[in-house]
Amino acid sequence: EDGSDCNIFTFDISAGKSRLPLARNAVRKMRTLRHPGVLRVYDTVESDTYIYIATERVTPLEWSIRRKSLSAETLKWGLHTVANTISFINDEAFSVHGNVRLTSVYTSQSGEWRLGGFEILSSMKEDDAVIYSMGSITPDSGKYAPPEVAKSGWDTIKRHPLSATDSYGFALLAFEVFNGCLINSDSIGQTKNLPPTMHQSYKRLLNQNPKARLSVSHFKEQGRRSGGFFDTPLIKLSEGIESLGLKGDGEREEFLSELDEVAGEYPEEYFSAKVLPELLKSVEFGGGGPKVFASVMKIGARLPDEEYNSKLTPVIVRLFANPDRAIRVCLLDHLPNMIEHLPQKIVNDKIFPQMVTGFADVAPVVREQTVKAVLTIISKLSDRTVNGELLKHLAKTSNDEQPGIRTNTTICLGKIARSLGVNQTRQKVLIAAFCRSLRDPFVHARNAALLALAATSDLFTEDDCATKVLPALCPSLIDKEKLVRDQASKTFDVYVLRIRKYATTLPDSALPTSVSTAANGAMPRIGTPQNDTGWAGWAISSFTNKLATASGEMQAKPTNAKRNVGEARPSSVPPSKNTFRPAVAGPVSQLHRQAVTGSPAPVLTRTTTDQFFTDAQDEDDEIDLAWGDTGEDSFFDAPLQPEAAIETQPLVPVSKFDDGGEPDFEGWLKAQAEAKSKPPLPKGLSKPSALTNGRQTAIRSTTTGHVGSGSAPKKLANTSNPASKVPAPKTIDTKPKEPSGDDWGDAWD
Numbered sequence: 001e002d003g004s005d006c007n008i009f010t011f012d013i014s015a016g017k018s019r020l021p022l023a024r025n026a027v028r029k030m031r032t033l034r035h036p037g038v039l040r041v042y043d044t045v046e047s048d049t050y051i052y053i054a055t056e057r058v059t060p061l062e063w064s065i066r067r068k069s070l071s072a073e074t075l076k077w078g079l080h081t082v083a084n085t086i087s088f089i090n091d092e093a094f095s096v097h098g099n100v101r102l103t104s105v106y107t108s109q110s111g112e113w114r115l116g117g118f119e120i121l122s123s124m125k126e127d128d129a130v131i132y133s134m135g136s137i138t139p140d141s142g143k144y145a146p147p148e149v150a151k152s153g154w155d156t157i158k159r160h161p162l163s164a165t166d167s168y169g170f171a172l173l174a175f176e177v178f179n180g181c182l183i184n185s186d187s188i189g190q191t192k193n194l195p196p197t198m199h200q201s202y203k204r205l206l207n208q209n210p211k212a213r214l215s216v217s218h219f220k221e222q223g224r225r226s227g228g229f230f231d232t233p234l235i236k237l238s239e240g241i242e243s244l245g246l247k248g249d250g251e252r253e254e255f256l257s258e259l260d261e262v263a264g265e266y267p268e269e270y271f272s273a274k275v276l277p278e279l280l281k282s283v284e285f286g287g288g289g290p291k292v293f294a295s296v297m298k299i300g301a302r303l304p305d306e307e308y309n310s311k312l313t314p315v316i317v318r319l320f321a322n323p324d325r326a327i328r329v330c331l332l333d334h335l336p337n338m339i340e341h342l343p344q345k346i347v348n349d350k351i352f353p354q355m356v357t358g359f360a361d362v363a364p365v366v367r368e369q370t371v372k373a374v375l376t377i378i379s380k381l382s383d384r385t386v387n388g389e390l391l392k393h394l395a396k397t398s399n400d401e402q403p404g405i406r407t408n409t410t411i412c413l414g415k416i417a418r419s420l421g422v423n424q425t426r427q428k429v430l431i432a433a434f435c436r437s438l439r440d441p442f443v444h445a446r447n448a449a450l451l452a453l454a455a456t457s458d459l460f461t462e463d464d465c466a467t468k469v470l471p472a473l474c475p476s477l478i479d480k481e482k483l484v485r486d487q488a489s490k491t492f493d494v495y496v497l498r499i500r501k502y503a504t505t506l507p508d509s510a511l512p513t514s515v516s517t518a519a520n521g522a523m524p525r526i527g528t529p530q531n532d533t534g535w536a537g538w539a540i541s542s543f544t545n546k547l548a549t550a551s552g553e554m555q556a557k558p559t560n561a562k563r564n565v566g567e568a569r570p571s572s573v574p575p576s577k578n579t580f581r582p583a584v585a586g587p588v589s590q591l592h593r594q595a596v597t598g599s600p601a602p603v604l605t606r607t608t609t610d611q612f613f614t615d616a617q618d619e620d621d622e623i624d625l626a627w628g629d630t631g632e633d634s635f636f637d638a639p640l641q642p643e644a645a646i647e648t649q650p651l652v653p654v655s656k657f658d659d660g661g662e663p664d665f666e667g668w669l670k671a672q673a674e675a676k677s678k679p680p681l682p683k684g685l686s687k688p689s690a691l692t693n694g695r696q697t698a699i700r701s702t703t704t705g706h707v708g709s710g711s712a713p714k715k716l717a718n719t720s721n722p723a724s725k726v727p728a729p730k731t732i733d734t735k736p737k738e739p740s741g742d743d744w745g746d747a748w749d
Contacts, residue, residue, distance in 0.1 A: 004042075004056075004057075005056075005057035005109070006042055006054050006055060006056060006057055007054070007055045007056070007057055007058055008052055008053070008054055008055075009052070009053040009055065010050055010051065010052055010053075011023040011050065011051040012049070012050060013048070013049055013050060013051065014049055018137070019119075019134075019137065021130060021134060022119040022120065022130065022134055022137070022138070023051050023119070024046075024051070025118070025119060025120070025121070025122075025130045026053075026117075026118045026119045026121075027044050027046070027051065027053060029118040029121045030044075030053065030055075030116075030118055031044065033089070033093065033118070033121075035085055035088050035089075036112075037081050037082065037084055037085030037088070037112075037113070037114060037115055038085060038114065038115055038116075039055050039056070039058065039106060039114040039115065039116040040055060040056040040114070041053060041054070041055050042054040042055060042056070056108060056109070056114075057108070057109050058106035058107060058108050058109075058114055059106060059107050060103065060105075060106055060107075061078075061102060061105040061106060061107050061113060061177075062102050062103060064107060065102065065176065065177060065180050066180060066181075068180050070267075072178075072195070073232055073233075073234050074111075074234070074267060075177050075178060076195070076229060076230060076232055076234070076235065077232065077234040077235055077238060078105075078112075078113040078177070079173075079174055079177060080220065080223070080230050080235050081112060081113045081238075082100075082105060082113055082115055082170070082173065083170065083216050083217075083219065083220040083223075084220070085115045086100065086115070086166050086170060086216045087215075087216050087217040087220060089121070089166070090162055090163045090166060090215070090216065090217070091163075091217060093123065094123060094124055094125060094162065095121055095122060095123045095124065096121070096122055096124060096131060096157060096162060096165050096166060097115075097117070097118070097120075097121050097165075097166050097169070098120040098121065098122070098131045098135055098138075098154075098165055098166070098169075099117040099118075099119060099120055099121070099138055099144075099169070100115075100117075100144075100166050100169030100170050100172075100173055101117070101140075101144050101169060101172065101173060101176070102173060102176040102177070102182065103117065104116050104117025105173070108269075108273075109269055109273055110269050110270050110272075110273030110274045111267030111268070111269035111270035111273070111274075112270060112274070119138060120134060120135045120138055124158075124162055131154055131157070132154050132155050132158075133154075135149075135154035136153070136154060143183070143184070144169060144172060144183075146164065146165055146168040146169075146210065147168075147208055148160060148164075148210050149165065160210035160211060161210060161211060161213070161215070163213075163215040163216060163217070164210035164211070164213045164215075165210075166216060167205050167213050167214060167215055167216050167219070168205065168206060168213065170205060170216050170219070171202055171205035171206045172188070174194065174198070174202060174205075175187065175188075175190070175192075175194070175202075178192075178193045178194050178195075179192060179193050188206065189203070189206055191203070195229050197227070197228060197229040198223070198229040201214060201219050201222050201223065201229075204219075205219060233258050233261060236258065237255070237258060237259055237275075238270075238274075240255050241274060241275055241278045242278070244278050244279070244281075244282045244288070244292075252282070252288065252291075252292070253291065256291050256292060256294075256295055259275070259295055260295060260298070268302055271299045271302070272299070272303055272307060272311070275299065276296065276299050276300070276311060276312075277311075279292050279295055279296045279299070280296060280311075280312075280315050283296060283315070283319070283327075284315065284318065284319070289324075289326055289327070289330075290326050290327060290329070290330035293319070293327070293330050293331070293334070294330065294334070296312070297334045297337050297338070300312045300337075300338075300341070301337060303341075305341055308341040309341070309342075309343070312338075312341070313341070313342060313343075313346060316331070316338060316342070316351070317346065317350050317351060317354075319331055320350075320351050320354040320355060321354050325361070325363055325365075325366055328358060328366060328369075329365060329366060329369050332355075332358070332369040332370060332372070332373040333369065335373050335376045335377065336376050339376050339377060339379075339380060342380065344380045347377060347380035347381065348380060348381050348382050348385055351377075352377065352381060352385065355370065355373065355377070356370075356389065356390075356393055358370030359371070359393040359394075359396060359397055360393075360396065364402045364404075364405065367397060367400065367402070367405055368402070368404060368405050368408060371394070371397055371405060371408045371409055371412055372408060372412070374390065374394070374412050374416065375412060375415055375416065378390075378416050378419050379419075383421055386416075386419060386420060386421070387420060387421045387425060387426075391420075391429055394409055394412065394413060394433075395429075395433075397409045398410065398413075398433055398436065398437070403440070403441075403442035403444070403445055406437065406440060406442065406445050407437075407440075407442060407444050407445040407448050409433075410433065410434065410437045410445060410448040410449050410452055411448050411451075411452065413429075413430060413433050413434075413452065414434075414448070414451065414452030414455050414456060417430055417452075417455075417456045417459055418456075418459070426459065427459065427460055427461065427464055430452075430456060430459065430460075431460065431464060431468050431469065434449045434452055434453050434456075434469075434472075435449075435468070435469070435472040437449030437452075438450070438472055438473070438475070438476055439475075443481045443483065443484060446476065446479065446481075446484050447481075447483055447484055447487055450473075450476060450484065450487040450488055450490075450491045451487065451491075453469065453473070453491050453495075454487075454490065454491040454494050457491075457494050457495060457498060462498065462499060462502040465495050465498060465499055466499050469495055470492070470495055470496070470499070473488060473491060473492050473495065474492075476488035476491075476492075477489060477492060
């Protein structure tokens with residue numbers, strides 16, 4: 001009903017009516033006897049024509065014995081199991097089996113021996129037991145019957161010890177097991193191929209006198225003595241495996257050490273069906289810990305994938321969720337033995353999310369083992385997991401406080417580099433990590449970075465090799481440690497060789513050729529160094545080519561011309577300086593307002609260099625959050641500041657201006673600021689705001705005009721409509737005054 005494997009034993013009633021009582025007796029005894037060594041019955045069905053017995057899945061022991069596929073230790077273990085079953089039947093059930101032979105023993109799926117053949121099994125408390133009347137009709141009964149039965153019949157067993165019949169049959173079974181063949185009359189009593197320690201007890205089982213014959217229970221006790229034939233590790237372990245969860249730490253360690261010693265002697269079926277489930281229970285619930293799990297892995301290595309996934313995989317997933325550090329380290333140590341049996345979906349979706357907690361554990365040994373385990377698990381992870389979550393955790397361990405963990409992270413990145421996504425993220429992450437490790441104070445971390453760079457040199461572009469990797473390698477060439485210097489020299493040669501090879505594929509020049517010269521065939525001017533290959537030859541040729549094609553009249557560039565909004569000044573070109581002032585005609589008041597108000601500041605536009613670095617930064621913000629900057633200096637970057645601010649900076653040092661006794665402009669500004677905070681003047685003392693005689697009333701200003709530009713006309717304040725004029729913010733030009741005395745005081749006339 002539950003889908004378990006089983007065997008079906010059938011009996012044809014019509015073909016064997018004479019043996020029908022034996023079949024029914026077997027069904028009844030198999031259903032009533034409960035012992036681990038008895039063949040287990042699931043169900044029985046009897047119809048008019050057949051009797052069906054459904055048992056556990058077994059195979060006849062005779063098959064394995066004839067193939068001689070069992071070791072001597074396994075044979076002893078099996079005989080010990082049968083001896084326990086016969087002792088139970090004789091001593092506890094007060095019954096006689098009467099049919100103990102090789103054909104009555106079966107092997108279960110766990111490799112254990114099961115006793116069957118209950119056709120004449122009878123209780124000695126029954127007066128009409130089947131064995132008395134029908135014991136002689138069993139197959140080959142004359143060959144396996146004890147001497148007293150063969151002489152006087154089965155009724156004679158009533159007058160002899162109960163165990164005498166089964167003791168004789170057990171001796172014949174032992175001979176058949178060790179010799180691999182069925183017994184015959186000539187071989188009875190021989191000790192061929194039997195263990196030497198068993199000879200004496202074996203002969204006592206075959207004693208012709210039933211009353212002096214050794215019982216199976218006593219035979220077992222003699223074998224269990226120190227140095228006896230049943231004193232073997234296999235038998236001890238089979239008895240102790242059931243109580244493994246109840247053992248103390250010392251007993252458990254002793255048990256596991258013995259288990260490792262005899263792992264090859266046990267039948268594989270017994271390990272997978274009996275030993276393995278008990279070990280797993282001990283690991284999960286019995287406090288077995290890492291030592292028990294190590295034994296589990298040794299057994300699991302011999303299991304097929306289907307059985308591995310059904311028995312071990314669910315337990316492994318649950319153990320990764322266990323917060324016990326000892327269990328986690330043990331799992332990571334044995335991960336190489338497990339990874340081939342685990343499906344990729346299980347690893348990526350269930351094991352890895354639990355495994356990443358080890359990257360941030362407070363115990364350094366857990367963090368280190370987790371980093372090492374990445375090399376094993378990387379083949380079972382998806383690209384999204386590798387390039388996302390895994391890299392974020394490795395970024396943290398690359399900055400770990402433990403130098404060994406930082407070193408192992410660098411080694412790990414070097415080995416999994418080819419498993420990362422083929423994109424700019426891989427190059428950026430690897431360069432950032434390796435270049436950072438080159439500055440690590442731990443010598444082996446620096447050496448690991450150099451080895452990783454040499455191993456992954458083909459993963460970077462030539463531009464990255466020349467502009468990022470080689471500059472970072474140079475300090476390592478003069479490292480204080482010879483180990484680092486030697487490896488840095490080798491790594492440096494690898495990258496230089498690649499750069500040189502790439503340079504041979506580049507064109508001689510990237511400068512555009514002169515279109516006009518090629519079209520008109522104009523000869524260059526005399527003195528133009530066309531073939532100059534010196535350091536300044538290209539610059540001279542460039543200027544002379546431009547002058548040769550120049551035409552038209554020369555004009556001075558107006559100083560007040562505004563820069564086009566869309567035109568961007570390269571950062572390497574210095575800002576222009578306005579030194580030309582054209583003659584300005586117009587009212588003095590208007591000039592004063594222009595000077596005070598000033599011209600609008602030019603619009604700041606982003607240069608090409610600015611756009612490049614800003615766009616690159618926008619694309620890699622997320623990676624930079626984890627890996628940080630790659631340590632590149634911005635020494636050669638142009639300063640980013642408004643052009644207006646650049647143009648107003650003086651070219652000469654600012655010195656205090658000596659006005660030679662002229663009106664104090666600074667004092668006037670201070671007085672104006674104080675006047676704003678004073679209360680308004682009384683009526684009649686305020687400044688007039690109306691026109692007088694149709695002319696504007698000019699109020700002489702106490703200022704000296706535009707300080708620093710003596711050649712400019714002085715300004716007057718127009719007060720014709722002070723209510724509608726809002727004074728503009730005043731700007732102070734700190735340029736030194738140019739010497740000129742022609743126009744000083746014009747505004748005071």
